[in-house]
Amino acid sequence: MSQLEARFHGGVSAIDAGAWDALAGGDHPFVAHAFLAGLEEHGCIQAGLGWQSCPLGLYEDGVLVAAAPLYLKGNSHGEFVFDWSWASAYERHGLDYYPKLLCAVPYSPVTGPRLLVGANAEARTSRSALIEAIELQERTLALSSAHLNFADQEDADAFSGSSWLPRFDWQFHWSNRGWSDFDDFLAALKPKNARTSARSASRSSRPASHARSAMATSSATTNGAPCIDSINRPSMHTAITRP
Numbered sequence: 001m002s003q004l005e006a007r008f009h010g011g012v013s014a015i016d017a018g019a020w021d022a023l024a025g026g027d028h029p030f031v032a033h034a035f036l037a038g039l040e041e042h043g044c045i046q047a048g049l050g051w052q053s054c055p056l057g058l059y060e061d062g063v064l065v066a067a068a069p070l071y072l073k074g075n076s077h078g079e080f081v082f083d084w085s086w087a088s089a090y091e092r093h094g095l096d097y098y099p100k101l102l103c104a105v106p107y108s109p110v111t112g113p114r115l116l117v118g119a120n121a122e123a124r125t126s127r128s129a130l131i132e133a134i135e136l137q138e139r140t141l142a143l144s145s146a147h148l149n150f151a152d153q154e155d156a157d158a159f160s161g162s163s164w165l166p167r168f169d170w171q172f173h174w175s176n177r178g179w180s181d182f183d184d185f186l187a188a189l190k191p192k193n194a195r196t197s198a199r200s201a202s203r204s205s206r207p208a209s210h211a212r213s214a215m216a217t218s219s220a221t222t223n224g225a226p227c228i229d230s231i232n233r234p235s236m237h238t239a240i241t242r243p
Contacts, residue, residue, distance in 0.1 A: 004058045004065070006133040011045075011053040012036040012069065019064040023116040030105045031112055036069055039106055050075035051106060052099070056137075058129055066126040067116045068134065071106070072099045072141075080109035081149045081169065081239045090144060097144045101137060104149040109171070111150045115158060127158040135242060146242040159240050167239040 009015055017033040024031045036055075045051040051071050058066040075098060076083055090097035103114050117126040138146040148155065148164075156166065179185040 002060055004060055004129050006129075006136075007057045007059060008054045008070070008137065009057060011040045012055050013040055015055060015057055015067065016064065020067055020116070023064070023067050023118040024113065025119070028110075028112040030108045030110050031069065031114070031116065036105070045071070045106060047074065050077055050098075056130065056133055058126065058133065065117075065122070066130050068103050068114060068130050069105060069116075070134070070137075071102045071104065072143075073102045074098050078107045079104060079149055081147070081167070083147075083241075086145075095144070099141075099143060101134065101141070101143050101146040102149065103134065103147065109150060111152055113152055113155060114148050114150070115155045123154075124158070127155065131158060131162070131164075138242065144243075148240045151240055156240065162242075164240045164242045167241060169239070 012020065012033060015033070017037070020033040024033070029035055039045045040053055045053050050073055052074070054070050054072055056068045056070050057064050073079075076087065079102065087097040105112070105114075115127045115130045117123040117130070120126075134146055148159075159166070177188070179188065
């Protein structure tokens with residue numbers, strides 16, 4: 001691989017869609033060009049909300065060979081990996097935690113590729129080059145830290161042995177075990193849990209004036225019902241931070 005040129009763009013929309021999607025692959029819609037550019041186009045990504053898009057592209061002889069969705073973050077909203085305690089610690093010591101550099105998919109706590117390198121023999125080298133470019137940008141802008149959230153295993157492995165710090169957390173994933181509809185699902189639960197779930201579903205279908213109480217009840221039920229452990233599979237997700 002010849003010398004690579006790193007470019008930080010003003011938005012995903014500034015990058016050719018076909019070239020980006022060729023690196024992202026077709027299995028993960030949240031890193032698709034249409035999704036990320038759509039967030040920008042419709043105002044979901046803007047500085048006023050704490051998101052400043054600055055996607056990274058690596059170019060070889062003018063051709064995009066690797067990319068990463070990057071954002072300068074002015075807060076920690078919409079990330080689903082919580083670092084409020086770190087921000088508080090910085091503040092107590094008179095330091096600025098924000099802005100920070102984040103490689104992630106906004107508002108989407110879904111594990112997937114973040115270092116987009118396509119399927120080629122140079123994938124490992126390209127991931128390393130992306131990491132080096134992110135580190136250099138963090139130093140150049142004198143930022144507090146850089147982060148990569150909800151990394152898949154290949155991306156996580158690319159940070160092995162580096163100065164980045166891995167963080168792990170758990171999600172609960174609901175999977176359909178062949179239930180044809182909600183009543184079929186309720187029939188599979190213990191009677192007490194079925195009644196609780198049915199009441200929550202009934203409340204959530206009421207007019208908008210009842211939406212807030214229904215949401216609160218649904219949340220409490222989800223967190224407390226013993227049946228949840230039997231129908232959800234815990235899944236570990238990885239975040240990686242460079243302090």
